Amino acid sequence: MALIGATSFLFTEYQYVGIFMVAFAILIFLFLGSVEGFSTKSRPCTFDSQKTCKPALATAIFSTVSFLLGAVTSVLSGFLGMKIATYANARTTLEARKGVGKAFITAFRSGAVMGFLLAANGLLFLYIAINLFKLYYGDDWEGLFESITGYGLGGSSMALFGRVGGGIYTKAADVGADLVGKVERNIPEDDPRNPAVIADNVGDNVGDIAGMGSDLFGSYAESSCAALVVASISSFGINHEFTAMLYPLLISSVGILVCLITTLFATDFFEIKAVKEIEPALKKQLVISTILMTVGIAIVTWIGLPSSFTIFNFGTQKVVKNWQLFLCVAVGLWAGLIIGFVTEYYTSNAYSPVQDVADSCRTGAATNVIFGLALGYKSVIIPIFAIAASIFVSFSFAAMYGIAVAALGMLSTIATGLAIDAYGPISDNAGGIAEMAGMSHRIRERTDALDAAGNTTAAIGKGFAIGSAALVSLALFGAFVSRAAISTVDVLTPKVFIGLIVGAMLPYWFSAMTMKSVGSAALKMVEEVRRQFNTIPGLMEGHAKPDYATCVKISTDASIKEMIPPGALVMLTPLIVGTFFGVETLSGVLAGSLVSGVQIAISASNTGGAWDNAKKYIEAGASEHARSLGPKGSEPHKAAVIGDTIGDPLKDTSGPSLNILIKLMAVESLVFAPFFATHAFADKKEIEDSNKSILESNSKSSSSLSPSLSTATATATAASLSTAAAIMLQFTSTKPPNSLFHSLNSPQFLPNSLCSISLPLHLPLFYTNSSHHPHPLSLRIRAIDAAQPYDYEAQLKSQHLKSQSLKIAFIGFGNFGQFLAKTLSRQGHTLLAYSRTNYTDIAKQLNTRFYNNPHDLCENHPDVLILCTSILSTEKVLKSFPFQRLKRNTLFVDVLSVKEFAKNVLLKYLPIEFDILCTHPMFGPESGKLSWAGLPFVFDKVRIGNNDDRISRCDKFLDIFAREGCRMVEMSCVEHDKYAAGSQFVTHTMGRVLEKFGLESSPINTKGYETLLDLETVVWHLRGIADRPKIQKLLRNGAPSVEPPADFLFV
Secondary structure, three states, X not given: OHHHHHHHHHHHHHHHHHHHHHHHHHHHHHHHHHHHOOOOOOEEOOOOOOXXXXXXXXXXXXXXXXXXXHHHHHHHHHHHHHHHHHHHHHHHHHHOOOOHHHHHHHHHHHHHHHHHHHHHHHHHHHHHHXXXXXXXXOOOHHHHHHHHHHHHHHHHHHHHHHHHHHHHHHHHHHHHHHHHHHHHXXXXXXXXXXXXXXXXXXXXXXXXXXXXXXXXXXXXXXXXXXHHHHHOOOHHHHOOOHHHHOHHHHHHHHHHHHHHHHHXXXXXXXXXXXXXXXXXXXXXXXXXXXXXXXXXXXXXHHHHOOOEEEXXXXXXXXXXXXXXXXXXXXXXXXXXXXXHHHHHHHHOOOOHHHHHHHHHHHHOHHHHHHHHHHHHHHOOHHHHHHHHHHHHHHXXXXXXXXXXXXXXXXXXXXXXXXXXXXXXXXXXXXXHHHHHOOOOHHHHHHHHHHHHHHHHHHHHHHHHHHHHHHHHHHHHHHHHHHHOOOOOOOOOOHHHHHHHHHHHHHHHHHHHHHHHHHHHHHHHHHHHHHHHHHHOOOOOOOOOOOOHHHHHHHHHHHHHHHOHHHHHHHHHHHHHHHHHHOHHHHHHHHHHHHHHHHHHHHHHHHHHHHHHHHHHHHHHOOOHHHHHHOOOOOHHHHHHHHHHHHHHHHHHHHHHHHHHHHHHHHHXXXXXXXXXXXXXXXXXXXXXXXXXXXXXXXXHHHHHHHHHHOOOOHHHHHHHHHHXXXXXXXXXXXXXXXXXXXXXXXXXXXXXXXXXXXXXXXXXXXXXXXXXXXXXXXXXXXXXXXXXXXXXXXXXXXXXXXXXXXXXXXXXXXXXXXXXXXXXXXXXXXXXXXXXXXXXXXXXXXXXXXXXXHHHHHOOOOOEXXXXXXXXXXXXXXXXXXXXXXXXXXXXXXXXXXXXXXXXXXXXXXXXXXXXXXXXXXXXXXXOOOOXXXXXXXXXXXXXXXXXXXXHHHHHHHHHHHHOOOEEEEOOHHHHHHHHHHHHHHHHHHHHHHHHOOOOOOOOOOHHHHHHHHHHOOHHHHHHHHOOHHHHHHHHHHOHHHHHHHHHHHO
16 A cells, blocks of 8 residues: 555656656756857857857757756656665565564665665766767767756756655654654554554655655766766866766766675675664675775776876866875765764764753653754764865865765765665564554564664765765856856855855745645644544544545645745746846855755754654663653653654755755756856846946036037038948948958958048947958047037937947056056046056046056956056966956956967966957057057957957957057967067167167257167167066066077077
């Protein structure tokens, strides 16, 4: 009957879950597909702009497929585990007639079958998915493993409904059966007269077996996906080292082999002969598997990984040795064992904490509750220190990849953990069957002994699950931050801190929902059980049969109905926060839920476990102290039953479900990260507000022109329209305009002949050809009265929406920065500046807002940031610069005269989401003080994203110099340095020689003499290099291509 009830419940649950599965799969496809407008064009890879990755549409399709695969695998694993458990229950009861050893072997082997089935299924389907997806993705590791993250999301989302729905089912039945049966009617547990007894046994299977299996499967899938995503941007991802890439799967594979060997110790190598040997045998499983796994990890690390490799740590590269990664996995493995045994200490009735809780029952249920809560809070301390230590060690060695493999290390012995966890419910149900079948008291004692050992070791399993959930969630958080292109999460930022507080609240809200759901379902169950005892004649005497089906139906209906609100909270929170408030706020939510969720989960599980074992301690009466609190039915025992009833939903519903909350929100955020990063309303509104302030500023500056507009005439109007028509005719003719660029890859602009010199008004025009994006152009009207018929306010708004105006920040505002600011200000750009020297007054004259603190400057979110620093100070500036306060994808521009050095430094220190444009204006404050026309401007687009906005921004910046008539030359940094080495060598050498003659200007200068004087003035640049060895060293290291002439100069 339990089998029928469990199967019926799971099929009912899966009908609702199936609808959700299909709907959410469609949502994944629509959200991820819209990242690039369902484009089928390849795109530059995020972490290697020289490579092309598959389109976002492919990621959407394969993520959807992997989500469905993970969901189906999770459901299948849970269902098969439940089937195995229900068949094993009766077999264990029958084997108990032959002795406790035979019953133990049957129960443990049945649990082991489930453990190996789940671990093997998870590994097999994940490996198949990777290889099938690789047929399309090829060497595009980034796209491949981004798509694989859907596998973890599918597994974890099914685990949510399995844990919550199964937990509500089992605890509603358990609480209802205990309150009426034990407390009110004084009948023993699992008595067949209790109408809720079948629902209770069914609940053990659907909650403790299917739900727990789905939960640990979700942890395994998520930790594997997190490790694979981070590994895809490592050196062995870039170098296509497939074996090293699949190192996370190798860990799991070795874990299955280790657990297989470990299982033989319990079932074949040693025989259980007495009840007291059961619990030590289970604990030995954990210790043996941990020791063997440590050796196995060492072997697979030595074989599968190169001696050293490189990973990305928030935009910077980190070299990791293979032995360091071994330590990351090992520290996670041993931290899990420590957490498990600490959990056992606080929940086993063999130790003083639970005995103290039992002793508090002397004075009633209130003191029992107080002591139990205190125990749960105290039990958090050591596990949190263990988790913190493992995080510190693994992150120090291998950044977020280290944390991901540490989580895998903790889960590497998942087969053994699941075997022990499943063993408990199987033994419990075996005892229930013995009770209902009226078997001898001796058989019931044996099954109770098996059950008691299972309760203790099940608590150890819960500790493993919670600890691994914390590490998995943090690893997923790191992968999310990388994929969402966030370099740092600053908790001092209001939107992040708000997310942190809200995220910390979510576990409480979730726990309230699940606790109330259990309470509501239990209330209905209690009323039904009472009704049957009161209305069915002879039920209490055992002459009539209770209506088991009604109680099963109450639990089924309540669990299906009540699992929806908590599930919606978990699934919708990342979507709402990420879409409406942006990735930074979502980062705060994830961090907050992780920090508070882990604490609540540990305390809730241990409090519930302590109350349960305190009750069993009194019932067993194994010691003088325990006998003084009993027997069953005494006042201390009733107080213990009340505590156990309160603790049931804590340890079996709210506590375990919190694991899924913190993991599921993190993996869901990871899957949807590209959508949040590109379509978040908060980020768009931030840009719009910034633009609005600029528009208002432009409107105010133009308001002084309004009075003159009323004096216009129709003749002037006709003249202005004729002029515009003539210009447009020439502009759209087949004859291309004269280009001011020397690069075929750069956009073209209006020839100088079409532009007037007058300044006041800019009307936007656009030029488009088949190979370039439209570029806004400013037509300067010579006579303001000629433009009377136009709505200038509308024109200004149109100009703002389509113009090339940029918000540009200078880092370093010395002579060269001030020189550039004069022209940029005249062109109408918004200018900001920061420098160690206070240039407030000078900046004010140049219409530039000056800041004494780089944090304040960055919070204004400039579009472009120009580094006007010296060669000596550039690296120091970048090391301490607050990148986290800038907008994502900010364009960095340098103007150093040595380009390879600048390029290498920028690539080293800038977060990978920022664009890099290396430039060298081949003029300075003296040579360019009158005009930039005809002067060369060299540039190299080192790293520019493929997004239209980023390309347009780069073009707009280059247009600043093109409009001034510069001769635009695009060449690589290496090529520039080779040319510059020769030309500047000759110029500076001759200048220094001429300086030795002490030449001075005279009243009778000739043109040739003045040329020599001009050449002599540039010698300061040479002297600055020749007299400063540190600069020489920087140039040699940063620009090796210029070494021969540079060495000559340095002599």
